[in-house]
Amino acid sequence: MRSFFIFLFLLCLPVLTSALEKEVCFECHGKPEILSMSPEERSQMVTPSEKKQEWPQGLSSLYIDPERFASSSHGGFNCLDCHNDISDVPHPQKLGRVDCSLCHKEVAEAYESSGHPALCYQCHDPHYVKPTLQVQAKIRNSPCLNCHEKKELLSKGYPHCKHILGEKVSCTACHNAEGESRIFLFVKGQTAEGEKADINGDGSVSYEEFKSYLSKLKKEGTKVKIEAELLPLNVSHSYGVREEAKDCLSCHSPRLLTKRPILILSDEGSPLEADPSILTRIFNFYPIGSDRFTLLNLKELISEKKPEEFESVLFKIGWRWLDILGYIFLIGAILFVGLHGILRILTLKWRKKHEEE
Amino acid sequence: MKKREILHPLVIRICHWVHAVCIVLLIFTGFQMRFTEALKMFSFEVSVKVHNFCGFLVLFSFFILGAYYVLTGKFKKVYLPRSEDLKKVPIYANYYFIRYFFGEPHPFTPKPDDKFNSLQKITYFMLMFLLLPLQILTGLFLWDPLTFKEVINFFGGIKVIAAVHLLLAYTFTAFVIAHIYLATLGHTFFSHFKAMILGYED
Numbered sequence: 001m002r003s004f005f006i007f008l009f010l011l012c013l014p015v016l017t018s019a020l021e022k023e024v025c026f027e028c029h030g031k032p033e034i035l036s037m038s039p040e041e042r043s044q045m046v047t048p049s050e051k052k053q054e055w056p057q058g059l060s061s062l063y064i065d066p067e068r069f070a071s072s073s074h075g076g077f078n079c080l081d082c083h084n085d086i087s088d089v090p091h092p093q094k095l096g097r098v099d100c101s102l103c104h105k106e107v108a109e110a111y112e113s114s115g116h117p118a119l120c121y122q123c124h125d126p127h128y129v130k131p132t133l134q135v136q137a138k139i140r141n142s143p144c145l146n147c148h149e150k151k152e153l154l155s156k157g158y159p160h161c162k163h164i165l166g167e168k169v170s171c172t173a174c175h176n177a178e179g180e181s182r183i184f185l186f187v188k189g190q191t192a193e194g195e196k197a198d199i200n201g202d203g204s205v206s207y208e209e210f211k212s213y214l215s216k217l218k219k220e221g222t223k224v225k226i227e228a229e230l231l232p233l234n235v236s237h238s239y240g241v242r243e244e245a246k247d248c249l250s251c252h253s254p255r256l257l258t259k260r261p262i263l264i265l266s267d268e269g270s271p272l273e274a275d276p277s278i279l280t281r282i283f284n285f286y287p288i289g290s291d292r293f294t295l296l297n298l299k300e301l302i303s304e305k306k307p308e309e310f311e312s313v314l315f316k317i318g319w320r321w322l323d324i325l326g327y328i329f330l331i332g333a334i335l336f337v338g339l340h341g342i343l344r345i346l347t348l349k350w351r352k353k354h355e356e357e
Numbered sequence: 358m359k360k361r362e363i364l365h366p367l368v369i370r371i372c373h374w375v376h377a378v379c380i381v382l383l384i385f386t387g388f389q390m391r392f393t394e395a396l397k398m399f400s401f402e403v404s405v406k407v408h409n410f411c412g413f414l415v416l417f418s419f420f421i422l423g424a425y426y427v428l429t430g431k432f433k434k435v436y437l438p439r440s441e442d443l444k445k446v447p448i449y450a451n452y453y454f455i456r457y458f459f460g461e462p463h464p465f466t467p468k469p470d471d472k473f474n475s476l477q478k479i480t481y482f483m484l485m486f487l488l489l490p491l492q493i494l495t496g497l498f499l500w501d502p503l504t505f506k507e508v509i510n511f512f513g514g515i516k517v518i519a520a521v522h523l524l525l526a527y528t529f530t531a532f533v534i535a536h537i538y539l540a541t542l543g544h545t546f547f548s549h550f551k552a553m554i555l556g557y558e559d
Contacts, residue, residue: 333532333535344457347460350458354459354461355460
C-alpha cells in the first residue's frame with residue numbers, strides 16, 4: 001500500500017511542479033560561471049533567507065552539468081521534485097535538506113541501521129547517479145574510501161588490501177548482508193546499430209552468442225576492451241558482511257563458476273546474465289582449482305571408446321594436462337624412491353659383505 | 358686431531374634449512390589452495406598468508422645464497438656444469454642405479470670447493486639457478502597480478518604464468534621427495550643430514 005502511495009506521489013510530482021521546469025533552474029545552475037561568482041554576486045540572485053541551519057558540505061556543487069544530469073538516474077525528474085521547498089525563482093538563499101528517504105525509504109532505513117554518520121549526498125552526488133549495475137568498482141568504492149582511508153584498510157588485513165586497493169572488487173561485494181555478488185564483465189566498444197549480444201532475446205547470453213557478438217565487433221574494427229570486476233547484484237546499505245563472503249572459497253574455488261556472470265555492454269540497454277563457461281572459454285579466466293584434473297576426468301577419458309568422442313573429451317581436458325604431467329612427475333619420484341628403497345633393503349646383506357671386503 | 362673440512366659453510370646451511378622448511382610449507386599450502394575441496398589441511402586464508410610469507414622468505418634466502426656463491430667466486434666451481442660433467446653423468450647414474458646395490462664406494466669424494474658430482478651439479482644448477490628463480494618470479498606475479506599486469510600480459514596472460522608456476526611446483530615436489538631419499542644414501546643413513554647441520558661429514 002505504501003509503495004502505491006509513493007508511486008502515486010511520484011506520478012503527480014511533475015504536475016505539481018510543472019510551473020518550474022528544470023530549464024529555468026539551469027539558466028543559473030547549468031552554467032559553470034556560477035562557480036566563479038563572488039558570494040555577494042550570488043546573494044543578489046536569490047532572496048534573503050531566514051533559515052539559518054547549515055548542512056554539511058556534500059559532493060554536489062552549485063553548477064550542475066545539464067547533459068550529465070540528463071543521463072543520470074535522476075535525469076527524468078525536475079529539480080523541484082527533490083528541492084521541494086522552492087516554489088518560485090529567485091528562490092531563498094538557504095534551502096532545506098533534500099529528504100532522499102521520500103523515495104528511497106528502504107535504503108534510508110537500512111543505512112540508519114548501519115550507524116554511518118554521513119548524509120546521502122556526502123557519498124553520492126544525486127545529480128549524477130547512475131544505475132548501480134553500470135557503475136564500476138573504482139567509482140562504487142570512492143565514497144567508502146573518502147572516510148575509510150588506505151591506512152585503515154591496510155590495518156584490516158589481507159582481503160581489504162588486495163580486494164579493495166586493487167580496484168577490481170567493490171566494498172559492497174562482501175559488505176552486503178542480503179545481496180549476492182557476481183563477476184561483472186564491462187565490455188567497451190561500439191557495435192553497429194541494432195547489433196545485440198542476446199540474439200534470441202531470452203535474457204541470457206550463451207557462449208555461442210557472445211562469441212559471435214565479439215567477432216562482429218572485431219570485424220567492424222572496433223577495439224574491444226573488457227574489464228572484469230566482482231560486484232554485488234543488489235546493494236544493501238546496512239553494510240553487514242554477507243555470511244558467504246566470510247568464506248574465501250565462495251570466490252576462490254571452482255564454486256565461482258556456478259554463478260552466472262553479468263555482462264554490461266556499452267550499447268545494450270540493461271545488464272545481461274551470461275553462461276559461466278564464457279569466463280573460461282573466452283576470457284581464459286579460471287578460478288583457482290577449477291582447471292584441475294580429477295578422478296572423474298580420468299574415468300571419462302578411460303571409458304570413452306569412440307575415437308571422435310575421445311577427441312572431444314581430450315579437448316575438455318584443456319589446461320588439466322598440467323596436472324596430468326604433474327602427477328607423472330610425482331608418481332615417477334615415488335616409484336624411484338620406492339623401488340630404490342626396496343632394492344636397498346633387499347641388498348643390505350650383500351652390500352655389507354662387499355663393504356667389509 | 359685431524360681438522361674437519363667444512364663442506365657447507367654456516368650461511369649456506371642456514372639458507373638450505375630456510376629453503377627446506379619454506380618449500381615444504383609452500384608445497385602444502387599451494388596444493389591446499391589448488392585442491393580446496395579434496396584437502397582440508399589449512400583454511401584458504403591461512404594457506405594464502407603462509408604461502409606468501411614463505412615465498413618472500415625463499416626469495417630473500419635465495420639472494421643471500423646467490424650472493425654468497427657469486428661474491429666468494431665459488432659459483433663457477435661448485436654449481437656451473439661444464440661439458441665434461443655431461444660426459445660423466447652415465448658414471449654417476451650407473452652408480453646410483455646399479456653399482457650402489459653391489460656395495461661399491463661412491464665414485465666421487467666431495468671437497469669444499471667442488472662438493473657436487475656431475476649429476477648433482479647439473480640438477481642443482483637447473484633447480485637453483487633456473488627453475489627456482491622462475492618459480493619465485495611467477496609467484497611474485499601471481500601475488501600481485503595488477504601491479505605486474507604489463508609483464509603478465511607480455512608473457513601471455515595470467516593463465517600462462519599460473520601454468521608455469523604449477524608445473525614447477527610439481528617439479529619441486531618430485532625433487533623434494535627424491536632429494537630427501539637420496540640424502541640417506543651417504544656413508545651412513547644420516548651422514549648427509551649431519552653434514553647439512555654441522556657443516557662436515559665424518
